[in-house]
Each structure stands twice: as structure tokens, then as C-alpha cells.
Amino acid sequence: MLTEEDHRLLKLIAEDCRLTPEQLSVQTGLTPDYIRKRIIDWEKEKVIVGYQPMINWARTNEERVSALIEVRVLPQRGYGFDKIAKRIQKFPEIKALFLMSGGYDLSLLIEGKTMQEVALFVAEKLAPLEHVQSTATHFVLRRYKQDGVELMGEEETIQRLVVSP
Amino acid sequence: MNHYLASHVAGLPPSGIRKFFDLVATMKDVISLGVGEPDFVTPWTVRESGIFSLEQGQTMYTSNAGLLELREELSHHLTKTLGLCYNPLNEILVTAGASEAVDLVMRAVLNPGDVVLVPDPSYVSYAPCAILAGASVRYVPTHAKENFRLRVADLNQMYTPNAKLLVLSYPNNPTGAIMCREDLIPIAEFVTKHDLLVLADDIYSDLTYEGRHVSFASLPGMHDRTLFVSGFSKSYAMTGWRIGYVAGHSDLISGLTKIHQYTMLCAPIMGQIAALEALRSASEAKDDMVTAYDRRRRLMVHGFRQMGLDCFEPLGAFYVFPDISKTNLSSEAFAEELLREEKVAVVPGTAFGPSGEGYIRCSYAYSIEQLQEALIRISQFVERRLSKL
Numbered sequence: 001m002l003t004e005e006d007h008r009l010l011k012l013i014a015e016d017c018r019l020t021p022e023q024l025s026v027q028t029g030l031t032p033d034y035i036r037k038r039i040i041d042w043e044k045e046k047v048i049v050g051y052q053p054m055i056n057w058a059r060t061n062e063e064r065v066s067a068l069i070e071v072r073v074l075p076q077r078g079y080g081f082d083k084i085a086k087r088i089q090k091f092p093e094i095k096a097l098f099l100m101s102g103g104y105d106l107s108l109l110i111e112g113k114t115m116q117e118v119a120l121f122v123a124e125k126l127a128p129l130e131h132v133q134s135t136a137t138h139f140v141l142r143r144y145k146q147d148g149v150e151l152m153g154e155e156e157t158i159q160r161l162v163v164s165p
Numbered sequence: 166m167n168h169y170l171a172s173h174v175a176g177l178p179p180s181g182i183r184k185f186f187d188l189v190a191t192m193k194d195v196i197s198l199g200v201g202e203p204d205f206v207t208p209w210t211v212r213e214s215g216i217f218s219l220e221q222g223q224t225m226y227t228s229n230a231g232l233l234e235l236r237e238e239l240s241h242h243l244t245k246t247l248g249l250c251y252n253p254l255n256e257i258l259v260t261a262g263a264s265e266a267v268d269l270v271m272r273a274v275l276n277p278g279d280v281v282l283v284p285d286p287s288y289v290s291y292a293p294c295a296i297l298a299g300a301s302v303r304y305v306p307t308h309a310k311e312n313f314r315l316r317v318a319d320l321n322q323m324y325t326p327n328a329k330l331l332v333l334s335y336p337n338n339p340t341g342a343i344m345c346r347e348d349l350i351p352i353a354e355f356v357t358k359h360d361l362l363v364l365a366d367d368i369y370s371d372l373t374y375e376g377r378h379v380s381f382a383s384l385p386g387m388h389d390r391t392l393f394v395s396g397f398s399k400s401y402a403m404t405g406w407r408i409g410y411v412a413g414h415s416d417l418i419s420g421l422t423k424i425h426q427y428t429m430l431c432a433p434i435m436g437q438i439a440a441l442e443a444l445r446s447a448s449e450a451k452d453d454m455v456t457a458y459d460r461r462r463r464l465m466v467h468g469f470r471q472m473g474l475d476c477f478e479p480l481g482a483f484y485v486f487p488d489i490s491k492t493n494l495s496s497e498a499f500a501e502e503l504l505r506e507e508k509v510a511v512v513p514g515t516a517f518g519p520s521g522e523g524y525i526r527c528s529y530a531y532s533i534e535q536l537q538e539a540l541i542r543i544s545q546f547v548e549r550r551l552s553k554l
């Protein structure tokens with residue numbers, strides 16, 4: 001369990017990982033030394049696994065498509081789904097991989113340059129894998145919201161008075 | 166046409182904030198730290214319930230006291246969060262903002278000649294409402310060295326036998342001071358000794374940063390003496406919905422309701438429905454806002470102390486109240502010159518009462534980026550002033 005202070009600290013880092021330990025110190029009341037040590041610990045414990053900006057690629061002119069793929073697999077005795085999942089995740093095209101409840105087993109998020117490329121990856125790499133029974137590919141047409149950020153939202157223009165009691 | 170105005174209205178000084186507002190309105194590119202309302206938009210689930218209420222055609226009057234469902238939920242909420250016990254049937258009145266509740270209390274309990282004791286500095290509307298109700302006001306000073314807590318020694322100094330009502334407003338606007346149980350107990354003894362009523366404006370009770378708010382009404386024997394006022398504006402970022410409430414002894418509440426039924430009839434129904442949703446499902450959104458305010462609070466206190474100014478650490482609300490007397494400027498002069506030279510708007514402490522002299526109120530209901538920019542500008546200004554001395 002995280003202490004309340006650590007919880008606050010981790011949430012702040014999750015919100016903006018550019019903050020320096022000194023800035024984090026001002027905003028949390030914890031000492032910079034404590035914060036530095038905590039971050040190192042979290043990195044070691046793989047609580048913090050990376051620092052990435054959120055990029056809305058649709059606003060660039062890069063070609064990029066993504067697809068969600070439902071995969072049914074045969075679980076293996078003694079390993080369940082883990083063995084096949086650990087194998088599948090090795091493909092760099094696969095950006096996210098989840099074990100799901102319900103009508104299928106694994107859900108994959110794949111990124112590629114073109115639909116063709118993604119379709120080929122599924123047909124040539126994924127579907128033929130041993131234990132994979134079937135796949136269903138759903139291409140993403142538009143991203144409205146990701147990781148809590150509205151990508152297509154209209155700016156809420158707040159009009160507050162400039163001085164009020 | 167001024168001569169048509171009633172003399173007690175004509176004699177009412179315009180709000181110190183209003184004067185400043187007019188000045189700011191003429192300028193461009195101003196960073197304002199002058200706002201007494203959250204920068205957050207009302208949580209979506211609350212907004213959505215308001216929209217849905219319109220779709221369902223809920224556009225009628227409610228009962229004078231407000232939707233019973235809302236009063237019931239409020240009653241639970243007050244018990245759960247503050248240990249208060251009010252009967253939703255006759256001890257809670259839903260009002261158009263805490264502002265209306267303050268006005269109702271003053272009008273319902275004050276006779277001409279009565280005196281209201283108001284901690285100084287504090288929110289701007291207590292004194293005018295008391296005066297409009299025919300009473301007069303005595304400011305009870307609070308001091309930075311006492312963390313702006315109200316002390317019985319100061320109350321004793323300002324006490325008069327005509328005193329009938331004491332205002333308590335903690336967490337405090339503009340100082341950010343809070344009163345803990347130990348601070349409130351002597352006040353309870355004081356009001357019992359002098360048989361006073363208390364208007365406890367607890368509107369910032371959810372916005373505290375160290376420990377939980379203790380409500381004066383929860384002290385032994387204080388339920389019947391206290392008119393507990395609060396609202397949704399600050400905790401749930403709902404200023405524009407205009408929903409507040411007042412709770413107290415049923416005799417007093419029925420007196421307040423008489424005025425409310427003739428002057429307001431009822432609080433807006435859409436706001437009441439939204440408020441109900443806020444109580445039921447926005448507590449997490451509220452906690453997130455409190456966490457964000459806390460970050461900003463620390464940033465502001467740090468920023469002012471770095472400039473070499475004394476800055477009391479506020480433990481509630483969303484204001485800092487730094488001491489600017491080192492600059493040898495009055496509060497008003499500081500605020501005006503800062504606005505002209507650095508285009509940062511703050512509110513002079515004197516807008517909140519005479520003891521506000523030597524201080525400015527800075528709201529931190531702004532994004533971290535805006536606050537950082539404002540701090541840079543203020544520190545340039547302060548540096549220039551200090552180097553001139």
C-alpha cells in the first residue's frame with residue numbers, strides 16, 4: 001500500500017513527469033532528497049516503467065493506423081494464457097496486450113503505417129501462431145480520447161470574472 | 166436619481182472588490198489572482214444531471230424549503246462529514262447560494278440596534294447584510310501572529326451588550342485560516358456566556374489541507390445556537406448554479422423560510438437536482454480538486470516567502486494572504502501599482518475589513534502555469550520596491 005504522501009507524489013509524476021524533484025518538493029512539502037530516493041526505488045521496483053509524452057499523431061502528417069485485434073487462443077495446460085501472451089508481446093508492432101473476460105481471450109492494440117501493413121501482420125505473423133484459433137481485426141477510425149485526454153474536444157472556454165469576492 | 170435611494174442603501178459603501186474590478190476591466194493581458202471561485206468546471210456527472218433534468222422537463226418551482234430528496238441527502242452528508250444532526254423536514258432550508266442564506270439569517274434574527282460581531286478580515290457580505298437588516302457591525306480583529314484565528318481576548322474587547330450575533334467564517338476568505346476544536350471551545354463558552362447566536366459560514370469546509378474541518382455547530386450545546394450556512398459553489402465548483410443552504414433549530418429555520426418564501430420562493434430546480442448529484446457521486450472529483458489546490462497552495466506560499474515577504478500558511482479555502490507591509494505600500498497602493506506595472510490583479514486586504522491593511526489576497530484557483538507566471542511578475546515588482554527602501 002502506498003502512503004498518502006507517496007500516492008500524491010506518484011499521481012503528480014503521472015500527471016507531469018517533467019517536474020524536477022525540487023519542483024515536486026515545493027508542491028508536495030516532501031524533501032527533494034526523499035523524492036529522488038523514492039523515484040529511484042519506484043524505477044527499480046518497476047512501479048515507474050517509463051516517461052513518455054502523449055502525442056496526438058493524428059495532428060502530424062505521419063501515416064499511422066491502429067487496430068484492435070480480438071484473438072482467441074487455446075490455453076495451455078499449466079500455463080493458461082501466459083505463455084502464448086508472452087510470446088505474442090514480443091512483436092514490436094503490438095503496443096498493448098490484454099487478457100480479456102468474455103467472448104474472446106486476448107486483445108491487442110497494433111500500430112502500423114498502413115491498413116495493408118497491419119492486415120499482413122495479422123495474416124502472416126499472428127494468425128499462423130500455434131494455439132491461435134482465430135482473430136478479428138477492428139481498425140481505429142478516429143481517436144476521440146486517450147489516456148484521459150480529450151483529443152477532439154472543443155476547448156471549454158471558461159469565462160470567469162477577473163475579480164470576485 | 167440618487168436622492169430616490171433609501172438612505173441606508175445610499176450610505177452603503179461600494180464593495181472594495183467592485184472598485185478594483187472596474188479598474189482591471191480597463192486593462193489588457195492581465196493575470197488575475199483576484200477571483201474567488203474555482204477554476205474548475207463543475208464535474209461532468211453533475212453537469213450531466215442538470216442537462217438530463219431539463220430533458221425530462223423538470224422546470225417547475227420546488228417547495229420553499231427545497232427538494233425533500235436534496236434535504237435528506239444533505240442531512241446524511243452533514244452527519245457523515247461533520248457529525249451534525251439536522252432534520253431534513255424542518256431544520257434545513259435550500260437557498261440561492263450561501264449568499265442568500267447569509268442575508269436571510271441577518272434579516273430573520275436582527276432587530277434595529279442589534280450588533281453583529283464580524284471577524285476581521287473576512288468575506289465581504291456579512292457587514293452590508295447586517296446593515297441592510299438595520300443592525301450595526303463591530304469588527305473583531307484577527308492577527309497573523311495568531312494564525313488569523315478568532316480569539317476571545319479580541320471578542321471581549323469588542324463586545325457590547327447589544328451584540329446578538331457572531332459570525333464565524335472558517336476556513337476563512339481571505340486569510341485561509343482555520344479554527345480547530347481547541348480554538349472553537351472558548352468561543353462556544355463566550356457565546357453561551359453572552360447568549361449570542363452564531364452564523365457559521367462553513368462554505369469552505371471541504372477545502373482543508375491538514376486535518377478535517379470541525380464545525381462550530383457540532384460542539385456540545387451549539388446546535389441550537391448556530392445557523393450553519395454552506396453551499397455547493399466552492400466544494401463542487403458550482404458557483405453559477407446558485408445553490409446553498411442553511412441549517413439550524415426549526416424555530417429559526419421557519420423564520421428564515423418566511424422571508425425566503427416571499428423573496429426567493431425557491432432555489433432554482435436545475436441547480437437543486439445537480440446539487441443532489443454532486444452529493445451522491447462527485448466526492449472523488451471534489452477530492453481531486455482539493456489535491457490540486459493543495460499543490461498550488463504550497464507553490465504560492467513558497468513563492469511569496471522566496472520574495473522575502475512573510476506569508477502565513479493557509480490551511481483552508483483557496484487563498485494566500487501575504488504580508489506586504491515590508492514594501493511600505495498600503496494594500497490598495499500595492500494592488501494598484503502591481504496592476505499597472507506588472508499587470509497582475511490581486512485584491513487589497515482592506516476589501517475584507519480594516520485588519521486587512523498590510524496584506525493582499527491572492528487566489529490560487531488558477532493553473533500552476535498561470536500561478537508561476539504571476540509569481541515571477543509579483544517578485545519583480547516586490548524586488549523593485551524593496552530595493553528602493
Ligand SMILES: Cc1ncc(COP(=O)(O)O)c(C=O)c1O
Nearest residue numbers: 165262263264288338396398409
Ligand atoms: C465565505 C464565503 N461565504 C459565502 C460565499 C458566497 O457563496 P455562494 O456562491 O454560495 O453564494 C462566498 C463566495 O465567495 C464566500 O467566500
